[in-house]
Amino acid sequence: MAEFTIERLGHHGDGIAEGPLYAPLTLPGEVVSGAVEGDRLADIRIVMPSETRVRPPCRHFKSCGGCQLQHASDDFVAEWKTEVVTRALAAQGLKADMRPILTSPPQSRRRATLSARRTKKGAMAGFHARASDVIVEVAECQLLHPDLLAALPVAEALARVGASRRGELSVTATLSEGGLDVAVEGGLEPDGPLLIGLAQEAERHDLARLSWNGEVMATRRAPVQRFGIAEVTPPPGAFLQATESGEQTLLAAVRQAVGEAGRIVDLFAGCGTFSLPLAETSEVHAVEGSAEMTKALDHGWRHVSGLRKVTVEARDLFRRPLMPDELQKFDAAVIDPPRAGAEAQIEQLCTSGVEKIAYVSCNPVTFARDANRLDAAGYALHWVQVVDQFRWSSHIELVAGFTLTSA
Structure with a gap:
């Protein structure tokens, strides 16, 4: 050695x-x-x-791959994540006011994807071991909200009734106001007996909704998520911020970045995480690639009073970004792209004349690349708020505020 x-x-x-x-x-x-x-x-x-x-707080840490950094102090992780963003910006010749990182508390994850498999003796569910397809069963978890732990026996039960012996279920469980919202991928094709079995498990475990391979099998209560004062029922498996505290931190930074803008365009809007709260004071146009998500967002807006006008558009922003003539009528833009960033849409924002941009990112490298392009087009990067809602992981999120300083 x-x-x-x-x-x-x-x-x-x-x-x-x-x-x-x-x-x-x-x-x-x-x-x-x-x-x-x-x-x-x-x-x-x-x-x-x-x-x-430090001593990891979870006894499963060494075997479970759900967390990567429980062996490091909170102060070290906070400094490291901030430094990752700083280095990514420096590589593009940029710097910004780095605000103190904000970290979600333990046991606050409201959404998780579990792995489940049938066994000779029944079934097992948990998280994959590091760099392995081996499932590690977890009797406790310092990451998940206590109410979300109920998804573990649910995943086991669903594997017993609907998984092949060779396959593995991917079970996404989300806390909602109606209870557990469970979406399963990788299950057997449902026939009569399986349909009955799935309905029985939804009843036995008091699920709000159960979806199987993209199809809703049972809805016992609406799996409502609240965005501001609006209630939204997302489509099965739709994106949701991992923790409520993380979502509120991101939203607060977005609000500061857009200021008192009267008209806002929300790009990659999802089901309305930012659109609906922003509509309390501004008109919002929400653009998202999934028609199911925009439908859910629109339904949430139409069934609540007290919000300003919200319009929705289902559009692939990678292939058909909003063009400058479409963007110029807005005072501010919110953009929350996936990890690949949003090169095509950023190119159009650069010549749009939109005065303020709130950029929400889950990838410091692609964020820095896009920030460099905005900087070259006359947008000043004022500050970056790093958000650690994936506690004890290497995952980093941030919000950055840009303003147009020159044509």
Whole structure:
């Protein structure tokens, strides 16, 4: 066994020694021993621990792949995540006022995707082990909201009635005002007996809604999500911010970025996470690629009083971004693209004349790339709010505020 010094953390939370050699569950400054297997270290032992190393709060941490950074102090993780964003911006020649990171509390995740499989003795459900398809059963979880833990026996029951012996179910469970909203992918094609079995499990576990391979099997209560004062019933498996506190933090930063704008365009609007709360003071045009999501958003707006006008448009913003002549009637834009960023839409925003932009991102690298393009077009990047709603993971989210300073 050779010894190595960990120099830094990579974007996925693994320690990196000279080589580069990747060493999971290690921290910068630590001296470790291990066997080199390709570009990774195996059989790692900590020879000299970092001062930022702490005892993981969850007893499943070493085996479960749901968290990557429970062995690091909260202060270290906060500083590291902020530094990741700072470095991404610096690589594009940019800097900004980095506001103190805001982190969601433990046991606050309201949405999780579990893996479940039939076994000879019944079924098992949990999270995958690190870099493995092995399912680790978790008797407790420091990440999930206590009410979401009820999804574990649900996933097991659904695997018993509807999974093949060779396949694996992906079970997305979401807390809603109506109860657990469960969407399953990878199950057997439903026949008569399976349909009956699924209905029985929905009843037995008091589910609000159960969807199977994209089709709703049972709706016992509407799985309502509240965005501001509006109530929305998202389509099965629709995107939702992982924690309520994280959502409110992102929303507060978006509100500050758009200021008192009278007309706002919300790009990649989802089911209305930002559109509907912003409509309390502004007219909003919400654009989203999924027609089901825009329908849910529109329904939520039409069934509540006290909001200003909201219009919706189902449109693929990667292939058909809004053009400058469509954007110029808005005072501010909110853009919340997926991890790939939004190059096509950013190009059009650059010449739109929209005065304020709130950019919400889950990928510092593609955000920095798009920020560079906005900067070149005369948009000043004033501040960045990093949000850690995926606690103990390497995942980073942020909101950035831009204003147009030159034509």
